Amino acid sequence: MEVVDIYGKAVEAEELEEAEKLVDEQGKPIVDAQGNQIVVRPKEREEARLERKYSTPALKPLRQKYSNEQLVAYYKTLEAKEQKKFAEIVARYPDLNLDVESDKSSIRALIEVEENLSYCQKCSGETCAKKSNKYWEPVAQMIEGEVNISWCVCKVERRRRAESKLPVEFRGKVFSDFDVSGALHDTQSDAQYAAGAWELAKQAVQDGVTNLYLYGTFGSGKTLLASLIAKECMVKGKSVEFGTVAKLLGELKETFDNPNRNPEDVLKRLRKCDVLILDDVGAERATEWKMEQLFELINERYANHKQLVITSNFSPEELHEELKKVNRIKAGQIMSRIKSISEFGYTGETDVRFKLKKTV
Numbered sequence: 090m091e092v093v094d095i096y097g098k099a100v101e102a103e104e105l106e107e108a109e110k111l112v113d114e115q116g117k118p119i120v121d122a123q124g125n126q127i128v129v130r131p132k133e134r135e136e137a138r139l140e141r142k143y144s145t146p147a148l149k150p151l152r153q154k155y156s157n158e159q160l161v162a163y164y165k166t167l168e169a170k171e172q173k174k175f176a177e178i179v180a181r182y183p184d185l186n187l188d189v190e191s192d193k194s195s196i197r198a199l200i201e202v203e204e205n206l207s208y209c210q211k212c213s214g215e216t217c218a219k220k221s222n223k224y225w226e227p228v229a230q231m232i233e234g235e236v237n238i239s240w241c242v243c244k245v246e247r248r249r250r251a252e253s254k255l256p257v258e259f260r261g262k263v264f265s266d267f268d269v270s271g272a273l274h275d276t277q278s279d280a281q282y283a284a285g286a287w288e289l290a291k292q293a294v295q296d297g298v299t300n301l302y303l304y305g306t307f308g309s310g311k312t313l314l315a316s317l318i319a320k321e322c323m324v325k326g327k328s329v330e331f332g333t334v335a336k337l338l339g340e341l342k343e344t345f346d347n348p349n350r351n352p353e354d355v356l357k358r359l360r361k362c363d364v365l366i367l368d369d370v371g372a373e374r375a376t377e378w379k380m381e382q383l384f385e386l387i388n389e390r391y392a393n394h395k396q397l398v399i400t401s402n403f404s405p406e407e408l409h410e411e412l413k414k415v416n417r418i419k420a421g422q423i424m425s426r427i428k429s430i431s432e433f434g435y436t437g438e439t440d441v442r443f444k445l446k447k448t449v
Contacts, residue, residue, distance in 0.1 A: 091125045100128055107131055113162040129163075174200065185231065195236035202227040202238060209243060217245055224249075248323040254331045259316035263324075264291060267313070279437035283310060286434035290314045293398065293432075294321040297363075300397045302427060304404050305436030311400035314436070315366045318398055327363035335373035338382055360389045366398040371408050375415045384423045391430050405433065 092100045092108075100108060108128040111119040118126050175189045178196050187195055205227045208219045217223040224246035228239050242250070252260050264287070286303055293299040301318075303311045319329045330337070337359060344350040359365060365386075373379070390397050401408055405428060412420030 090120075091123075092128055093121060093125045095127060095129055097121060097125075100130075104130065111159075111163055112166055113159075119159055119163065178203075185236070192235075198236040198238050199229060202229045212243075212245060217243070244326055247328065251323055251329045251331065252320065255316045255319055256312060259313055259320075261320070262317060263320060264317050267317075276437075276439070279439045282435045282437040283439075283441075286310070286314060286436045289432050289434040290318050293396070294318055294325075297322075297325075297327070298394070298396060300431045301399065301434055302405060302431040303398070303400045303434045303436060304402065306438045306440065307402060308440035309436035309438065310441055311402075311436050312368055314434075315368055315398055315400050319364065319366055322364045328361075329364045329366065330359055330362045331366040331368065333369050333373065334367055334379065334383060337367070338379055341382070356386075359386055360393065360395070362395070364396045364398065365390060366400075368400050370399050370401040371403045371411055372401075375412055377416055377419070380412060380416055380419045380423065384419060384426070387423065387426050387430075391426060397430070399427065399431070404435075 092105065094100055094108075095111070105128070108130050111127040111129055113119055120126055172189065175193070175196050178199050179187045179189055182199065185195070189196070205219065205222060208217070209226055212218070222240065224243050225240040226243045228241055230237050230239055282305070286305075289299070289301055290303070293301050303314055305311055315331070319331050322329050332340075337355075341352055341355045344352040344355055370383075387397065403411060405424060409420055409424040412423060
C-alpha cells in the first residue's frame, strides 16, 4: 500500500510529517480504488476548507474522483478538528473573552500567529524554515474587539540587514577566524597593544555594557574589531547599527529634504539600538551641526545605558584638538562624555590589514 495525495500522486517521505490522513467518521482510513492511503497536504487542506465554506471550484478534480460520501466524511472530520482547535485557543486566551461561534475570525488569527511563531521558536538563527511569510514575525493586536495581525521583520532578517552595513570583507566573520599573534606586528609593544584591544573587544561582547574607544594607525585592525563586535552581538540577538558618522548623519540629513521620511525615525534607531558602532570618527570634516548631533547621540545613549563603540585614527587627545578647531566648547563636551564612559583600546602603529586577510 502506498501513500498518495487527494489527486492520486505519490507523497514523498519528507512530506508525510505535515500531511494529514484522510479518515471517515469512525476514524477509519479512506483509501482509493487501489487501496492506497490518502493523505492531505496543508495546501490541499486549505483548499478543502474553502470548498466547504465558500463552494469554490478549488477541489473540482477531487469531486470528480471521490464520492460525495467520502468528501462529506472528510469535511466532518475537518470541522470537528477545527472546533477542537478553536476551543483550545479560547482556553489559552481567557483574557480575550472569545466565543467559539461568534469570534471565529479572531480565533483563526491567533491560530495563524501561533503556527508562525512555532517556526520562530525553533529558528536556528541562520535561515527561515517557514514556507510563507518568510523572515516576518506576526504580532497579534486587539482592534475594536477583534484580533488583527501585523507583521514585523524577524531577528534573522534584522541581522541580515545589519550585516549588510558591515565592510564586505568582514561580514560573517568571528574572532576565531583571525590570527592576531605577535608575528603580525612590527614591534613587541604593538603586539601587546593589539592583544589588549582584542581582549577589550571580547569583553564588550560578553558583558554587553562596556563602551569602547578604539584608536590606532590606518589598517591596525580598528574596523575589523568593530565588525567582529557587531557580528557577535547580532548572533546574540541584539540590534546593531554600524557606520561612519558621515554616513549615519548623512542619512539623517536626507530626511530633511524628503517629505515621506521622518528624521525622528533615524534618530530613534540610532539612540535605541542595543549597540551603536561609530567607525572612523574624525575622518570626516567636522561642522557645528555634526558636532551637535554627535554630542546629543553620545549623551542620549549614555543616559539610556546603551552600548557604544567608537573607532578613530586619532587618540582621544588628538581628536579633541581636531574638534576644537570648529567649536572649543562642544569639543570639550564631546570628549568629556567619551572619556567618562569608555574603555580605551590602542591597536598600535602596525598596518596589519593585508596580513590579517591572509589568515582568513
